[in-house]
Amino acid sequence: MSAPPGQHIADQNCRLFVLFRVLFNSRFYYPVLAVLFLDLGLTATQYTLLNFVWALVIVLAEVPSGVLADRIGRRPLVLAAALCMVAEMLVLAAAPQNGGLLLFLFCLLNRVLSGLAEAMASGADESLAFDALADEGREREWPQVLAQLMQWRAVGMVVAMLVGSAVYDPSLLNALAASAGLAFALDQATTLRFPIYLNLLTALGVLIVCLRMQEPARRSGGAIPTTRQAVESMLDAGRWIARNPLALFVIIGGLLIDSVLRVFMTFGSAYYRMIDLPEASFGIIGATMAGIGIVVAPMARRLVTAGSMLRTYGALAALALLGLVGVALGIPHWGVLFALPLSAAMAAVGFAVSHYLNAAVDSRHRATVLSFKGLAFNLGYGFVSLLFALALRAYRDTGSAGDGVAGALTLLPVWLVFTALIMALIFWRHRAHLLQRN
Structure with a gap:
């Protein structure tokens, strides 16, 4: 048509x-x-x-x-x-x-x-x-x-x-x-x-x-590719990502922030119960979290177009860290406010990754590279979920189920800071490119 x-x-x-x-x-x-x-x-x-x-x-x-x-x-x-x-x-x-x-x-x-x-x-x-x-x-x-x-x-x-x-x-x-x-x-x-x-x-x-x-x-x-052609296309896209430090930074930086935020979202209802919110409020909270994208969208657009890639990721990591630290405090009732920056950061991360990755990759491999990104994000989420589950089990062995959730949540900001430091060491020599304004 x-x-x-x-x-x-x-x-x-x-x-x-x-x-x-x-x-x-x-x-x-x-x-x-x-x-x-x-x-x-x-x-x-x-x-x-x-x-x-x-x-x-x-x-x-x-x-x-x-x-x-x-x-x-x-x-x-x-x-x-x-x-x-x-x-x-x-x-x-x-x-x-x-x-x-x-x-x-x-x-x-x-x-x-x-x-x-x-x-x-x-x-x-x-x-x-x-x-x-x-x-x-x-x-x-x-x-x-x-x-x-x-x-x-x-x-x-x-x-x-x-x-x-x-x-x-x-x-x-x-x-x-x-x-x-x-x-x-x-x-x-x-x-x-x-x-x-x-x-x-x-x-x-x-x-x-x-x-x-x-x-x-x-x-x-x-024509539909043969198995050999399909494998070669996957390898070509994988090699392009591995040899392109900016693409690597976009994908790895995005998944490190996204994975911890998705783990919190998965256990969000357990957190709301932990801070003594009534279950009847969970639907309203979920709708509010979903609707925050209306406010975040113009801010995310200005963020990715007005500054460098490094500044964008630094701002998103800081916003995520603020929310995770607040959540780890477990403040009764008012602790729900710290879920808002987490929802905002999660929406903005997806925005930034799409903007930077589409700008970097050529049309010939675009869908494959974006699929690699999706795969990396899912694997990252699965790995952090496994770590979170192990932490839950360890804390539950020494207390109640609520204590397990509270203890495991305190590890999320620690994990984010740890991985951010690792990222800084790995990409330090590429900082000049990452600081360039887009």
Whole structure:
């Protein structure tokens, strides 16, 4: 499908890229993800195993999907991701409640499709938009696109978290029905699928968006690569990253900050409980954290365009350290305020990494390099999660579960400072390049 008269392909692709990311990431079942699978009839062990499978699929498919995107075109991969998203939601909607082995197999297929969708979209969607800008000599507009994405994704996440948690609650829906004079009653077995149905609609929206995207003329697809060609492409991209100190700094620096922040976000509800916040407030806190991107977006744009790469990463590390130190103090009630700089830093890190990495890499390997970045971030998160789990176990052996969380949280700022010092030693000889204004 060609762009409308008077509209450049770059404008259309960038607008559709923002819409794709918002619809793809704003999932209505996120605020109730764990309880949704448990209420369907899975055990906690089965749910944990499914999460492991999901992460494993992403790790295994991340870089190969990037190679495919660079060889056959980005649009086919983005379209395949959309089809996988539709399929994963259809499978989950049809999963039999309390269906034993059959339920587990349905959920397993859902997690595999979800992991494939994440892997295939990673890098390909971003490359499709950036290359369209590059073809028209408009690369400097990319921070503006990222700012729009951050703001609209924040809006989408707020809506998804509030609506998703609301439609899952039968008591709330029954109260609303009674106030509207409607004589029917819903139970949990019915409402637990409402977030899934809403997400199926957004998945269809993602598919429509992908069908309207266009491959830039000089990026028209080629033949599917052989195994040898795919491996060579991966090695070429890996060698380029290893030989480019700026790209290495962008990826490693980003993952070191991102990994500790994601670990905190994973255990956020345990922290809120530790500082004596009522569970009823968790949804509001989550929506607030998601919505902070609306405020952060213009600040992140100014940060990456007005100063050096080193200044940007230093500011983000300092912001993350401020939040982590505050969280480690465990201040009752008011400690929730320290979660705000952590959410802001996490959003801004993604912004900075996308800006610097897209500016550095050539179009031929863009999707593969971005996939390497995604793989590195996931591995970094997994490693820090393992360290955090070991710390939890060590502290729990000497106290309660709450003491374990409190003790483990004190190690996150220490880890961030330690890794920042290691980074400084490794990249000290490249400081002149890192201090150059972009």
